Amino acid sequence: QLHLQESGPGLVKPSETLYLTCSVFGDSMNNSPYYGGWIRQPPGKRLEWIGNISHSGDTYYNPSLKSRVSISMDPSRNQFSLHLRSLTAADTAIYYCARLSISGLLTAFDTWGRGTRVTVSS
Amino acid sequence: EIVLTQSPGTLSLSPGERVTLSCRASESVSSGFLAWYQQKPGQAPRLLIYAASRRATGIPDRFSGSGSGTEFTLTISRLEPEDFAVYYCQHYGYSGFTFGPGTKVDIK
Numbered sequence: 001q002l003h004l005q006e007s008g009p010g011l012v013k014p015s016e017t018l019y020l021t022c023s024v025f026g027d028s029m030n031n032s033p034y035y036g037g038w039i040r041q042p043p044g045k046r047l048e049w050i051g052n053i054s055h056s057g058d059t060y061y062n063p064s065l066k067s068r069v070s071i072s073m074d075p076s077r078n079q080f081s082l083h084l085r086s087l088t089a090a091d092t093a094i095y096y097c098a099r100l101s102i103s104g105l106l107t108a109f110d111t112w113g114r115g116t117r118v119t120v121s122s
Numbered sequence: 123e124i125v126l127t128q129s130p131g132t133l134s135l136s137p138g139e140r141v142t143l144s145c146r147a148s149e150s151v152s153s154g155f156l157a158w159y160q161q162k163p164g165q166a167p168r169l170l171i172y173a174a175s176r177r178a179t180g181i182p183d184r185f186s187g188s189g190s191g192t193e194f195t196l197t198i199s200r201l202e203p204e205d206f207a208v209y210y211c212q213h214y215g216y217s218g219f220t221f222g223p224g225t226k227v228d229i230k
Contacts, residue, residue, distance in 0.1 A: 049219035
């Protein structure tokens with residue numbers, strides 16, 4: 001059964017870079033098509049899409065975050081990662097990784113990790 | 123950028139009741155790219171509905187979705203205790219994915 005798990009630091013200082021990794025279990029990122037995505041949820045706020053990466057390495061980012069974000073993948077480890085630069089307190093959130101399924105009529109995040117809480121503070 | 127609004131913000135209901143949640147888009151969107159998620163406290167969102175009306179795998183048939191253009195609805199025909207949660211609509215468009223602010227369904 002497909003299972004995703006986020007890992008990374010829970011506390012990061014302002015102006016630093018956040019590195020999070022999503023490990024995928026029960027499926028292979030080499031399967032085509034495969035898309036991994038990152039979504040975050042600031043405290044008490046709505047979900048915010050950060051970006052996606054395809055099995056071929058193509059990336060798609062939220063325009064509001066595009067200048068600070070990059071997503072990469074390591075198919076040999078069945079992982080994909082998020083890098084978010086120049087952090088501020090506004091980046092404090094729960095960060096989720098998810099599988100984006102695009103097949104027929106389905107274009108949605110159908111499997112999510114449990115999320116990892118990230119606090120930006122000195 | 124398309125903005126999604128949801129109403130009401132909170133609903134207080136009893137188990138067994140029927141509930142209809144609204145999602146409105148700032149401009150007409152393709153129903154093929156409208157989804158609904160359920161989120162319980164401390165948990166990740168769960169996909170309920172995609173393409174406006176298609177139930178995701180394993181979702182009970184008391185959940186149904188409908189709508190087109192700028193108006194979409196999620197209906198729960200008969201609330202079960204496990205259905206008390208926050209519900210988000212989501213759209214996929216030219217600028218990526220956007221989520222609504224959510225509707226909280228809590229126990230009366």
